[in-house]
Amino acid sequence: PIREIAPGAVHLPGWLTFDERRRLVEACRAWAKEPVPMRHTVLPRGGVMSVQTVCLGWHWQPYRYTRTADDVNGRPVAPLPEWLADLGRRAVTDAYGEAGAYDPDTALINFYDGQAKMGMHQDKDEKSDAPVVSLSIGDACLFRFGNTETRGRPYTDVRLDSGDAFVFGGPSRFAYHGVPKVYAGTGDPATGLSSGRLNLTLRVTGLR
Template identity: 75%
Template sequence: MAPTQIAPGAVHVPGWLSLAQQRDLVEACRGWAAGPVPIRHTVLPRGGVMSVQTVCIGWHWQPYTYTRTAGDVNGARVADFPCWMVELGRDALHAAYGQAGDYTPDTALINFYDGDARLGMHQDKDEKSGALVVSLSIGDTCLFRFGNTQTRTRPYTDIELASGDLFVFGGPSRLAYHGVPKVYPGTGDAATGLPSGRLNITMRVTGLD
């Protein structure tokens, strides 16, 4: 389907990933989830625990910093960011904007949502680079809330992100608040290799050496 602009710099491309690409990504994510730094529920600075499970590649994210090793998990160095993911990120930008430029993501946060997981409104602002964020969805459909750059509250736009969907945001929308208030269990396709739940892969450029 054709790209749809949700806000200036924010573009939704439904059904962008093929079924074969989704299966390959599910297999890759299973490998990363097993280690060297395993998937986990991130513990927030004030002691709260995120309901989504996260594993990182390239750089390890924890609130509110990136490191090469996961001091909050097991102290191991995270898996490298593969070259094929860089190419996938560039293909995604070309699909969304018609051009990719020199986009070179060096990290990805991979979030797994079960049917009860949620993600509150937040900004992706721990990167030193203002480069675009590429988001890929696999599995169950979710309600995705994309807001403004000033507040967690309205105005915002609610859209559904289904398996295979691409969402890219940058430019004026790079620091927009966004979140996932709901996942719809049972809406995914087991042919992806993910029998239940939702995977969300967000590629970013850290701007770090």
């Protein structure tokens, strides 16, 4: 059942069809190689993220968006395909009843192996308050949805499974959130992903 976790934060369990999951896994496999290889992002203070990331449309480097992957190989990132933006519009429509003029220009593709995590953070590098659409494939995870004031409590823990969509908009767009744990071995290898968790987030950068 569709569940509103907080105002504007809508969980759509099992939203992706199996064909869509397979298509996304195959597409991500190609995007993870060229033109910019998927890599562990290095933070400005030297920390290395356990998650691996590749971007479409705009390249995220902490903490800004650029057209070229200056911290990887300097090449322009691949475009965001219209079919993926369409998928994002459908998710927003299913979450809110209408998509308005939702037009994402960026996708961040994160791969989590069984050990990877993401600490509590806010996504504030976009100059737009348009919703973020999150799509999960492969191993399940513990997703921690917090509040807009602090990294800590109160938060709501939600399990995200393969095929789930989550839309973060309105008052939830700038909430703290993180992924404290991946449940290794819970995915469905028939999607083409034998292990790990894939997460795609569609975003509006507000850049042009």
